[in-house]
Amino acid sequence: MKVMVLFSGGVDSTTCLALAVRAHGAGNVIALSISYGQKHSREIEAARKIASYYNVDWKQLDLSTIFVDSDCSLLSSSCEEIPKETYAEQLIETGGKPVSTYVPFRNGLFIASAASMALSLGCEIIYYGPHADDAAGNAYPDCSEEFNDAMKTAVYIGSGKQLCIKAPFVDKTKKDIVKLGIELDVPYELTWSCYEGGNNPCGVCGTCRDRQNAFLANGVQDPLIK
Amino acid sequence: MKVMVLFSGGVDSTTCLALAVRAHGAGNVIALSISYGQKHSREIEAARKIASYYNVDWKQLDLSTIFVDSDCSLLSSSCEEIPKETYAEQLIETGGKPVSTYVPFRNGLFIASAASMALSLGCEIIYYGPHADDAAGNAYPDCSEEFNDAMKTAVYIGSGKQLCIKAPFVDKTKKDIVKLGIELDVPYELTWSCYEGGNNPCGVCGTCRDRQNAFLANGVQDPLIK
Numbered sequence: 001m002k003v004m005v006l007f008s009g010g011v012d013s014t015t016c017l018a019l020a021v022r023a024h025g026a027g028n029v030i031a032l033s034i035s036y037g038q039k040h041s042r043e044i045e046a047a048r049k050i051a052s053y054y055n056v057d058w059k060q061l062d063l064s065t066i067f068v069d070s071d072c073s074l075l076s077s078s079c080e081e082i083p084k085e086t087y088a089e090q091l092i093e094t095g096g097k098p099v100s101t102y103v104p105f106r107n108g109l110f111i112a113s114a115a116s117m118a119l120s121l122g123c124e125i126i127y128y129g130p131h132a133d134d135a136a137g138n139a140y141p142d143c144s145e146e147f148n149d150a151m152k153t154a155v156y157i158g159s160g161k162q163l164c165i166k167a168p169f170v171d172k173t174k175k176d177i178v179k180l181g182i183e184l185d186v187p188y189e190l191t192w193s194c195y196e197g198g199n200n201p202c203g204v205c206g207t208c209r210d211r212q213n214a215f216l217a218n219g220v221q222d223p224l225i226k
Numbered sequence: 227m228k229v230m231v232l233f234s235g236g237v238d239s240t241t242c243l244a245l246a247v248r249a250h251g252a253g254n255v256i257a258l259s260i261s262y263g264q265k266h267s268r269e270i271e272a273a274r275k276i277a278s279y280y281n282v283d284w285k286q287l288d289l290s291t292i293f294v295d296s297d298c299s300l301l302s303s304s305c306e307e308i309p310k311e312t313y314a315e316q317l318i319e320t321g322g323k324p325v326s327t328y329v330p331f332r333n334g335l336f337i338a339s340a341a342s343m344a345l346s347l348g349c350e351i352i353y354y355g356p357h358a359d360d361a362a363g364n365a366y367p368d369c370s371e372e373f374n375d376a377m378k379t380a381v382y383i384g385s386g387k388q389l390c391i392k393a394p395f396v397d398k399t400k401k402d403i404v405k406l407g408i409e410l411d412v413p414y415e416l417t418w419s420c421y422e423g424g425n426n427p428c429g430v431c432g433t434c435r436d437r438q439n440a441f442l443a444n445g446v447q448d449p450l451i452k
Contacts, residue, residue, distance in 0.1 A: 061292065066339055070346035098386045104345035105338060108384045112331060112338035113292055119330035120296035142384035150380035157376060158334045158368035160324045 003125040004118040005056075006110055007031040009047030010193045011211055012129035012169060015181040019168060020127045021054050022184065029056040030121060034110050036103060037064035037075045039082075040197020050190050061113060073100040074195055082195045084204045087139045099139045101195065101206065107142035108151060111165065115155045119163055126155070131169040131177060133210065145170050174214035182218060189223040200226065229351040230344040232336055233257040233284075235273030236419045237437055238355035238395060241407040245394060246353045247280050248410065255282040256347060260336050262329060263290035263301045265308075266423020276416050287339060299326040300421055308421045310430045313365045325365045327421065327432065333368035334377060337391065341381045345389055352381070357395040357403060359436065371396050400440035408444060415449040426452065 005020045007013045020029050031054075033047040044060065051058035073080035080100055083090050090099045107130060114126045134143035141147060152165045169177050181188065193211045194201035201208050201224050215222040231246050233239045246255050257280075259273040270286065277284035299306035306326055309316050316325045333356060340352050360369035367373060378391045395403050407414065419437045420427035427434050427450050441448040 063339075066287065066342050067346060069343065102386070103342075105341040105381065105384055105389075108380055109338040109342045112335040115331040116292050116329075116335045117295065120293060141386040144383060147380055147384040150376050150383060154334055154373055154376035154380055155331065157370060158331055158373040160328070160367040163331075 001125070002028050002030065002121065002123045003127060004030045004032055004114055004121070004123045006114050006126065006128035007033050007047055007051070007058075009033065009043045009045075009050060009191060010207075011174070011181070011188060011191055011214070012131060012177055014050055014188070014191050015177050015184070015186050016127050016129035016168065017050065017054060017056070018181065018184045018186045021056065026055045029054075030118075030123060031056050031058045032114055032117065033058065033060050034113065035060065035062045035064055036106060037067045037077055038197075039074060039076045039195075042192045042194070042197050046190060046192035050187065053187055053190060059117070061117070063109065063113065066109065067103065070104050071100075072103045074103060082205055085206070086209055087206050090206070091139055098141055099206075102140055102142075105142060107140075107147070111151050111155065115159060115163055119159055124162070125164050125166055127166050127168070129169050129177070130167055131172050131174055133174050174210055175217040178214045178218050182220065188215075191224075193224075200224070227351070228254050228256065228347065228349045229353060230256045230258055230340055230347070230349045231282075232340050232352065232354035233259050233273055233277070235259065235269045235271075235276055235417060236433075237400065237407070237414065237417055237440070238357060238403055240276055240414070240417050241403050241410070241412055242353050242355035242394065243276065243280060243282070244407065244410040244412045247282065252281045255280075256344075256349060257282050257284050258340055258343065259284065259286050260339065261286065261288045261290055262332060263293045263303055264423075265300060265302045265421075268418045268420070268423050272416060272418035276413065279413055279416060285343070287343070289335065289339065292335065293329065296330050298329045300329060308431055311432070312435060313432050316432070317365055324367055325432075328366055328368075331368060333366075333373070337377050337381065341385060341389055341391075345385055350388070351390050351392055353392050353394070355395050355403070356393055357398050357400055359400050400436055401443040404440040404444050408446065414441075417450075419450075426450070 130143035134140045195205040196202045356369035360366045421431040422428045
């Protein structure tokens with residue numbers, strides 16, 4: 001059975017890729033990396049290296065034109081600065097609305113694009129890696145279990161029951177994901193999470209903090225921290 | 227309130243656009259036309275003319291790279307011929323699977339793309355025009371009410387409750403849509419439905435037949451038939 005993995009090159013989707021390779025064999029896995037106009041290309045470079053490490057077919061898709069009017073702070077088209085606060089602190093500022101790094105309906109768009117491509121390529125499953133921490137407090141509403149359940153149904157029904165979505169981490173924390181990834185020997189030194197595009201992770205953006213905490217909670221150091 | 231209409235330039239989405247203009251005023255309506263690698267550009271030309279007729283903001287999006295590996299018979303990348311049978315006849319051939327003019331998860335992808343753009347542009351509603359005839363017998367599973375309900379939930383939840391989907395024709399037939407459109411003075415002479423890209427509609431593809439029947443059932447002639 002052929003499967004597709006939505007694959008950003010970060011900790012979560014790389015662990016997801018490792019799971020898919022274990023379950024289906026590298027020759028049956030297509031990793032799909034989507035550009036959406038990020039301020040840097042570090043994630044895509046990381047994705048390319050990791051796909052090569054796992055010896056899976058790697059596809060790229062550029063959807064940046066869709067977001068040209070967005071003011072999301074992750075986008076090169078935006079003048080907004082990427083926040084340095086934790087998500088909990090940001091949510092106090094936004095009054096519970098999505099944070100400024102929320103890319104409008106990104107996960108919905110990524111899943112839908114993957115579904116169209118997966119059906120064209122004969123894949124029967126799409127794996128992707130949202131987790132419980134991301135959805136907490138509505139920071140990223142398109143990571144919630146409720147959203148995921150609805151997209152699952154939409155893809156299954158809308159594909160004529162030819163395609164399923166699997167989100168193996170939707171009820172797990174990032175700590176749980178790293179724990180599993182360590183067991184699976186995931187090459188986390190090749191991954192990239194930081195929202196900024198420097199040579200080394202900034203260490204202070206929301207995703208850097210979350211990542212470091214997930215490694216520390218497992219008693220290990222993030223391999224990207226020198 | 228600003229709204230977006232998914233707008234192909236055919237009978238259904240043009241009637242949907244007319245409804246949105248009546249409800250919100252032309253100045254608040256953005257019509258979005260999406261190319262997906264069709265064998266011809268007649269629909270896009272029709273969409274441009276109709277958007278101009280209604281004096282609404284018109285946006286185009288090209289998603290054809292997503293479908294390069296699809297063998298759907300509507301696509302320029304495919305060698306498949308567009309069938310000349312009715313949908314009922316085609317479904318007997320496919321054994322109840324989606325017909326060869328089913329573009330993989332097209333409606334899901336179109337709604338998701340529209341959602342990302344609508345949120346970026348400050349729209350609160352997306353209108354689109356699937357109807358009961360299209361979903362009949364699983365010909366186009368991404369037109370069914372069950373699919374539509376799931377996408378509605380996915381967009382509402384995944385947008386942080388900022389965006390709603392309205393599909394005003396989901397329980398209506400094409401005959402009902404044309405009846406409403408005649409009442410709303412929709413300029414059907416500007417629309418284009420035929421899957422082929424000739425100077426005049428072929429008159430025999432599935433969508434030509436359905437369209438003619440919908441006009442005849444309302445006691446009028448399709449204005450595109452000379």
